[in-house]
Amino acid sequence: xxxxxxxxxxxxxxxxICIVLFVMSMARGAxxxxxGEALTKSLLYFEAQRSGKLPMKQRVTWRGDxxxxxxxxxxxxxxxxxxxxxDNMKFGFPLAFTTTMLAWSSIEMSSQLKSHKEYxxxxxxxxxxxxxxxxxxxxxxxxxxxxxxxxxxxGCWMRPEDMTTPRxxxxxxxxxxxxxxxxxxxxxxxxxxxxxxxxxxxxxxVLIGHAKALFEFAKAHPxxxxxxxxxxxxxxxxxxxxxxxxxxxxxxxxxxxxxxxxNYITHxxxxxxxxxxxxxxxxxxxxxVLVAKVGYEYFITENISVTxxxxxxxxxxxxxxxxxxxxxxxxxxxxxxxxxxxEQFICNCAQKGSNNVKKTPGGLLWFLPWNNLQYTASASFxxxxxxxxxxxAKASIQCPHGALGASDLLNVARSQVDYILGxxxxxxxxxxxxxxxxxxxPHHRAASIISITKDKTPVACKAGFDKWFHNPAPNPxxxxxxxxxxxxENDFYGDDRSDYQHAEPAPVTAAPLVGVLAAVA
Numbered sequence: 001x002x003x004x005x006x007x008x009x010x011x012x013x014x015x016x017i018c019i020v021l022f023v024m025s026m027a028r029g030a031x032x033x034x035x036g037e038a039l040t041k042s043l044l045y046f047e048a049q050r051s052g053k054l055p056m057k058q059r060v061t062w063r064g065d066x067x068x069x070x071x072x073x074x075x076x077x078x079x080x081x082x083x084x085x086x087d088n089m090k091f092g093f094p095l096a097f098t099t100t101m102l103a104w105s106s107i108e109m110s111s112q113l114k115s116h117k118e119y120x121x122x123x124x125x126x127x128x129x130x131x132x133x134x135x136x137x138x139x140x141x142x143x144x145x146x147x148x149x150x151x152x153x154x155g156c157w158m159r160p161e162d163m164t165t166p167r168x169x170x171x172x173x174x175x176x177x178x179x180x181x182x183x184x185x186x187x188x189x190x191x192x193x194x195x196x197x198x199x200x201x202x203x204x205x206v207l208i209g210h211a212k213a214l215f216e217f218a219k220a221h222p223x224x225x226x227x228x229x230x231x232x233x234x235x236x237x238x239x240x241x242x243x244x245x246x247x248x249x250x251x252x253x254x255x256x257x258x259x260x261x262x263n264y265i266t267h268x269x270x271x272x273x274x275x276x277x278x279x280x281x282x283x284x285x286x287x288x289v290l291v292a293k294v295g296y297e298y299f300i301t302e303n304i305s306v307t308x309x310x311x312x313x314x315x316x317x318x319x320x321x322x323x324x325x326x327x328x329x330x331x332x333x334x335x336x337x338x339x340x341x342x343e344q345f346i347c348n349c350a351q352k353g354s355n356n357v358k359k360t361p362g363g364l365l366w367f368l369p370w371n372n373l374q375y376t377a378s379a380s381f382x383x384x385x386x387x388x389x390x391x392x393a394k395a396s397i398q399c400p401h402g403a404l405g406a407s408d409l410l411n412v413a414r415s416q417v418d419y420i421l422g423x424x425x426x427x428x429x430x431x432x433x434x435x436x437x438x439x440x441x442p443h444h445r446a447a448s449i450i451s452i453t454k455d456k457t458p459v460a461c462k463a464g465f466d467k468w469f470h471n472p473a474p475n476p477x478x479x480x481x482x483x484x485x486x487x488x489e490n491d492f493y494g495d496d497r498s499d500y501q502h503a504e505p506a507p508v509t510a511a512p513l514v515g516v517l518a519a520v521a
Contacts, residue, residue: 035521036116038421038434038481042517043118045432045481045510046125048446051090051160052080052132062451062477066160067167070147071135074169078147081132084235085506086444088160089153092136092145093225093236096184097280098507099129100251101381103191105515108385112518122514123195130192130207133185140213141221145181146170150231157464159445161452164461170229178225179218183244184283186214190251208255215248215261239281242270247283250290265291266334274344274355277367278378280508285345289382291338293389346386347399349379350412354400362425362491365416370501373420373430373486374509380413381512384519387413414520420483420513425491432505433480440474441497443504447479448497469497483509 047060051067070090071078082098084091106113106122113119136144152165172178189211196204224241226233238244246268253261265287272284347353349365357379358366367375390396391406422429422437429435432442441448449459449468459468475497482505487493496503 034421034434035417035517038417038431039113039116039118039514039517039521040121041431041433041481042483042510042514043121043125043481045479045483045505046082046128046507048479048482049082049507050080050128051083060480062453063446064161064452066163067147070167071144071169073167074144074171076138076144076169077135078132078144078169080128080135081147082129082507083160083446086442086447086500086504087153088148088158088163088165088445089150089235090132090147091232091236092133092143093181093184093232093238094280094506094508095129096133096181096188097283098511099126099133099188100184100191100247100286101378101508101511102126102129102514103188103195104385105381105511105518106195107191108388109515109518112521116518116521118518123199126192126195127203130189133188134206134210137185137210137214141217142171142173143178143182143185143214143217144169144171145178145225145229146232150235156461157445157449157469158459158461159449159452159464161446162458170231172221172225172228174221176228177221177223178228178241179222180238180241180244181225181229182214182218182221183241183248186211186218186248187244187251187283189214190248190255193255194251208252211248211252211255215245215252218245218248236280242268243272243283243287246272246287247290250287250294253294254290262294265338271334271337272341274341276345276348276355276357277375278345278382279375285342285382288338288342288345289386291335292342292386294335342382342386343397343399345379346383346397346409347401347404349383350399350404350408352399352401352404358489360487360489360491362419362487363415364419364424364487364491366489369488371485371504371506371509372489373483374506376416376420376486377483377509377513377516380416380516383409383413384516387519410519413516417513417516417520420486424487426487426493428493430484430486430493432482432484433478439484439493439495439503441495441503442475442479442482442484443497443500444475444479444482447475447477447482450476479505481510483513485509 044060047058048063053065068079081090082095084094103126110119113122147167147169149166149168156165172181189207193204193207224238226237249261249264272288275285278285344353348356360366365376365379366372387406387409397404420430422435427437429438432438449464484505485502493502
């Protein structure tokens with residue numbers, strides 16, 4: 001009898017273990033599948049942000065054509081592009097950063113995007129942005145950086161299809177400079193030229209032409225763009241322009257392999273130093289990462305002096321040195337300085353640095369109170385891209401508190417994605433439409449007002465606040481793939497449409513997240 005009970009208990013125990021292992025296996029498979037689902041949905045979000053005449057293949061069907069006269073006040077076609085965040089404004093500065101990050105995602109994670117059949121969707125999203133940026137740059141030294149009036153737009157709650165707010169066009173030029181805006185747009189064009197180089201060479205050539213012209217414009221006419229486009233300064237004020245010029249030079253070098261841009265990078269007086277954030281305003285980390293990865297070759301002479309030599313000048317008197325990432329460039333070199341700064345940021349994100357990034361109790365990297373997830377997404381992209389560079393170079397990072405390999409960086413990025421998608425104290429996905437418990441009331445004009453395809457009755461400026469903004473019901477349109485600003489530093493999120501610091505999604509968050517999701521999927 002005892003023997004029978006023991007055998008029965010053992011059998012029951014093994015059955016239980018098998019069930020647990022099966023469930024764990026299924027759970028791991030579900031997470032893997034969900035990364036792919038989140039990737040797909042993140043790209044749908046860009047279609048919801050479209051301005052202008054929508055294409056026949058528009059998948060977000062609750063949106064309609066809008067702002068079809070943008071640029072008419074200056075006799076330039078400025079239709080198209082993406083609306084900013086939850087507004088009906090087009091701000092060129094964050095839009096250009098969004099474009100650069102979409103392009104970077106498509107370049108570094110191309111194989112993963114292709115395996116998930118999302119590569120073409122990324123290129124479509126990217127081209128919707130670059131087509132607009134090309135229009136916004138009608139002359140070498142003229143760049144339109146804003147369409148719409150910020151005060152009027154924020155004073156109304158209207159869907160973009162029937163908005164009646166003023167749509168003035170604002171530009172920079174030699175008399176009204178903005179090196180930061182021109183530099184970021186140059187970076188966007190250069191990065192996009194790489195993204196399109198294989199599938200559309202003619203278009204890539206157009207993009208690199210714009211990038212080169214914009215870089216020269218930015219160099220020749222320094223200054224912060226909000227001095228020229230003052231309205232933009234109330235919403236997206238720039239802290240400086242040196243980072244955008246480095247960022248643009250790094251992308252132009254990668255796109256052209258021209259020593260001219262390399263010289264600009266290596267002779268720059270400011271490499272940025274250790275940074276605490278990577279964002280639409282501060283691109284130093286991005287530039288530092290690109291320079292650390294840079295694909296040119298160093299050669300040293302018998303006297304160990306460092307010289308740049310093109311491949312066709314190679315001879316036996318020179319000894320080839322490996323990439324900066326492999327740690328074999330002279331320690332006092334400018335490239336090593338950029339690399340060191342990039343890796344300090346990475347170490348701090350991975351909690352192995354000397355000034356670690358704060359984390360919430362639930363494990364979210366915490367940078368700033370307003371729309372923190374944009375910074376989490378961009379930092380996670382840096383970790384994902386650098387993981388790829390380390391893996392290719394068979395290298396690791398030596399941090400103050402331990403070494404980091406490629407898999408370590410990707411694991412940190414994955415942990416942040418997991419938090420965003422629901423592995424957090426609130427058990428909430430901060431991506432709209434992902435899972436069942438997600439934000440139902442994001443701060444977003446188009447999503448919060450009934451679709452024009454269902455009710456064509458115009459929504460007046462102030463009436464929109466009464467009927468829709470203050471409506472306690474969920475948004476009538478699901479803004480699939482949007483990532484809201486996220487929880488506070490204590491992991492709390494209230495899903496309040498009026499809380500724009502936490503409830504407003506933005507393209508600057510979505511663009512780097514596309515690359516991260518592809519990397520971990």
